[in-house]
Amino acid sequence: MQNTHEKLEFFVKKCKEIGLKITPQRLAIYEVLLKSYNHPTVEEIYEEVKKMYPYVSLATVYRTLETLEKIGLVKRVCFWGNSARYDANTSEHHHLICKKCGRIEDIDLDQKLSIPENLQGFKTDSYSVNIYGLCPKCQSNQQV
Amino acid sequence: MQNTHEKLEFFVKKCKEIGLKITPQRLAIYEVLLKSYNHPTVEEIYEEVKKMYPYVSLATVYRTLETLEKIGLVKRVCFWGNSARYDANTSEHHHLICKKCGRIEDIDLDQKLSIPENLQGFKTDSYSVNIYGLCPKCQSNQQV
DNA sequence: TATAGAAGTGATAAATATTATTGAAAAGCT
DNA sequence: AGCTTTTCAATAATATTTATCACTTCTATA
Known part of the structure; x- marks a missing residue:
């Protein structure tokens, strides 16, 4: 890094x-x-x-x-x-997104997907994973 | 379906x-x-x-x-x-996106990621994978 | 170092995209 | 039917992004 x-x-x-x-x-x-x-x-x-x-x-x-x-x-x-x-982080990384407030955090995912170079005619070159959920703040607000 | x-x-x-x-x-x-x-x-x-x-x-x-x-x-x-x-497709599926023209296609990905229920304090519930590349049309335009 | 030309900037206008407001129509209730 | 509430569509307003243009800065070359 x-x-x-x-x-x-x-x-x-x-x-x-x-x-x-x-x-x-x-x-x-x-x-x-x-x-x-x-x-x-x-x-x-x-x-x-x-x-x-x-x-x-x-x-x-x-x-x-x-x-x-x-x-x-x-x-x-x-x-x-x-x-x-x-x-500005252009390295391979993924995002954790709060469905409630939209907050985005970077995550390193150790699991890898193997994407075929050719998919439905597309020439692929990268992928990203978005994981959705509730951030800590929105979880506690939820309980109210 | x-x-x-x-x-x-x-x-x-x-x-x-x-x-x-x-x-x-x-x-x-x-x-x-x-x-x-x-x-x-x-x-x-x-x-x-x-x-x-x-x-x-x-x-x-x-x-x-x-x-x-x-x-x-x-x-x-x-x-x-x-x-x-x-x-309108709200079922679990992923996207194939052309970096040039922005065209989006649905894909079924047979590979699965196992996402921890708790990640950096977030309570996760779903994820989506975006695969980037060039669509057939933009590939041929590229060669010009 | 003088200078032509390209590239970059800031201010503003124009174009797009989205949201709020408002009065009218429709639906529900008695 | 009359009254209230919800929903509607159009307009107006706001937000976001891009284009324009006069001016400045940098670079290369003489």
Whole structure:
């Protein structure tokens, strides 16, 4: 598992390779995402980045997240509600989702599925497992 | 596996139980969803329902889908893009998703995962597997 | 170091998607 | 029938996302 610093270096390297400029905004947005473990929405990322760069534009956040997704550094995840959420953890991992409040946690699943390379004509390349349930908080509220 | 007719009867029964009225619009929207196997967006459902009820409102479609989800007859699925998609197949099944165009197909997976009832404090009750790849159409476009 | 050109940014407008509100119609009850 | 409650559809309002454009910054090359 890489740490934040290594990931940032990798980001810089990757940008140079592709010919993308390494702007402070891009770094800041990626860094915010690296440090957050709750799959934030675009709006939440925007608010966080603004603390460092008060003049950043929401459009830049959208654009940058799209760029980062294109080069494979972040993933767009969308389960509940209507706004897109992002995740900088691109390694093989799965999600634990609360059906009540929508909270999402990462999980490592030791069990592996063997997916055929070809499925109903689709050329497959990855999979993810979403496990649904009630988070601790919603369990106790339930009892009321 | 139930057929469309049985599912519609079940819908009527369930509505009566809960005290919901069985309106032509509700029936039409549910029927459209039962007959479509491509996880349509709200907009697509709306277009389809309009063929039968030209004066139906988009807002009605939103409301009805929300109601149907609440009583457990449809599921909201959301993977790529920004608009919600719905699925009337509420039985245990999984999804095959095209990373390029967002097309979603159902799959039966013979492999089973055994999920602990308790995971990181969550009380789990179900899971779903999303397999990602390229659909046949996008594969051939890719080669251009 | 001057400068042309590409890429990136911020502000705002435009486009999409979703939800709330409101008055009317329908259904239930007596 | 009259009254109350629920549901309806259309409109308006809000939220989310994307496009546009003038301006800035970076890079490469002279």
